[in-house]
Amino acid sequence: MPPPKKTASPSQVHAILGTDDARVKEMAMKTVQRLSPPGADEFANEIVEGNADNAEHAGQICSNVIMALQTMPFFGGAKIVWLKGANFLGDNQTGKSQAAVQGFENILDVIESGLGPDVSFVLSANSIDKRRTAYKRLGKLAGIEVFDKPDTSKAGWEGAVMAHASQKARELGLTFESGALDLLVQMAGDDTRQLENEIVKIDLYLGERRRCGINTVRGLVSLSRSGVIWEIGNAIGARDLQRALELLGVLLYQGQNAIGILLGAIVPRVRSLLIVKELATKYKVNKSNYSGFTSSLDALPSSATSHLPRKKDGSGFNAYPLFLALNEAGRFTLEELHAALVACLDANVKLVTTQLDNKVVLERLLVGLLTPRVKR
Template identity: 75%
Template sequence: MGSHIGPAMPPPKKAAAATASSSTSSNQFFAVVGTDEARVKEAAMRIVQRITPPEAGDFGNEIVEGQADNAEHAGQICGNVIMALQTLPFFGGGKVVWLKGANFLGDNQTGKAAASVQGFENILDVLESNLPPDIKFVLSTSSIDKRRTSFKRLSKIASMEVHDKPDTSKAGWEEAVMHHALNKARELGLSFESGALELLVQMAGDDTRQMENEIEKIDLYLGERRRCGLNTVRGMVSMSRAGVVWEIGNAIGARDLQRALELLGVLMYQGQNAIGILLAAIVPKVRNLLIVKELTSRNKVNTMSYNGFSSSLEALPSSATSHLPRKKDGTGFNVYPLFMAVAEARKFTLDELHDGLSACLAANAKLVTTQLDTKVVMERLLVGLLAPRTRKA
């Protein structure tokens, strides 16, 4: 806790809580939550800078670090927050109290402890007790249990921002990350060739901090040049864990069994969940290969360029495209993963891809319902997908 101590305010009166919440929810109390730690921290910092009284200087805010070692420590942190809220700045005027990076509000051992639960409830009691309007509070946390009564109380009195990482196991997750990457690129005056930004998103995955670092690295590399191509992305961007998951899909598309097995070994060694790998990397790739194989065999589609492919899909009748994956907002097709699969699909027959999708379903059932070694299940799946049919016979 900070060292700026002033005259203590009188203890809170809980009877006034009901009338205080509605008038303070938009401009006095703020909560920034979500699994994307980098964006949560940055958003909270912007709020603190914006609401800190300009004339207060260093005495205008008090930061309470929220990283608790255990439940007892969490209780002490909550006590420090309450003391900061009830202590006026030494020179008078307003102040901002920031509970920064609290790690004791989630569904974990420390978060479930009575000291943590009651400690945060006590903070909420103070916030609901008609604090002077120039005393402001900011909470930032990457883990908060939304099922608790305390979260509902917080939601009623605080202006809340949520910054969650996208779920890479669901189709269309790239869109949210791409929007963030595009905004960062525009800030630096960068543009991307067709497909280059999509490739960067796939390689960096859902880690927005790494995403920003990679774009800044590209910015320095390009110098006066302001347009980034595919080769630059491939040569400059480091692959995240999500990127490794995506690379398994590339290995499947290339029908490179050895590479796929190597990447699987890396992820399993890192402790990645086998079902997550199956649903995030293997199933989407096999499904896209099958969609493209059937699409190009039954319809006339321009596969020579990304733009041509995209235009061809839009020109097809709805009966031929109703099953294609779409963007979250429903404005168009999720074209990039399909276009990437065009050349790859030529390495497989339709029968192989139909069998492959069925094999994925069978592997998922084994992972969920049996005690078989998960790595063995996944390795057998990859061998069945990628080994030549003559070799399997």
């Protein structure tokens, strides 16, 4: 009877996947460094660039990986093969090609047949088609880590980004005054690389000072695409129609999805304005500072706060967007904000069910929201 086939150990195969390119690259690099033995020279690791230009190139990359896995290092010892930044594993034209599909299957065949005891394989990729059998096979062979960008069109996306920003700040010994870190996350958005760069910029600017305020964030941090989306919300709060239309044009020119703009920028700000307008009408809330505002929210009866947005971990209210809208709500009447929310719903239906031009739909919405009502 032939000996049973010995597959590679999960400790030998590592897959780091996700749409957050910066974190995927960072974690893949850390994985390679952790697996590398102390004092290992440059010949111990073999990096195969996975950025394929076409189907034929993807097939060649896979062949190079197989050759690397089956070739022992020149001077013995441990060896790490890193397929870096593979772009042919997802649901795209190159990824659907026979050369790419079969090529990756061949890599898995080699791994399943058993790697050398001192050989490790690391895969980093921005996307992978989870419907294919290759993904299921990979899951049985590797420890998979996923780092996806948060969906900024959904409430609570700030939670994961906030945690990452807090960790980076702690590493640099930085602290933020109340509301400053929230503002930084809103301006930098879901771009992890820009977020880290902005925190480093703040660190250099502060020098020996270790506490960052809101004005410092506003003065130093550059707006990402998500930040521009957030800035549209500011223009709505300021009832600045011209600014809102300019930002809308920028986002649509950049290829931003119209539904994403509506659900990620316009609806959240209208909802926040409506919530704080109703709260300020019915209850006494502290408008002087962020800490006082959050304290006044905590003091309200549960019947008044059950519908307020909460942080992803459930630890409290997601109060900063509401605080930003607090003074802005004075520019609108309660009736205007109720009508604005209905208009957002109507715009959503038009974007989904009609052939109307997306730009026209959103421009009409903004004009209706921000043009002052004429008193009869």
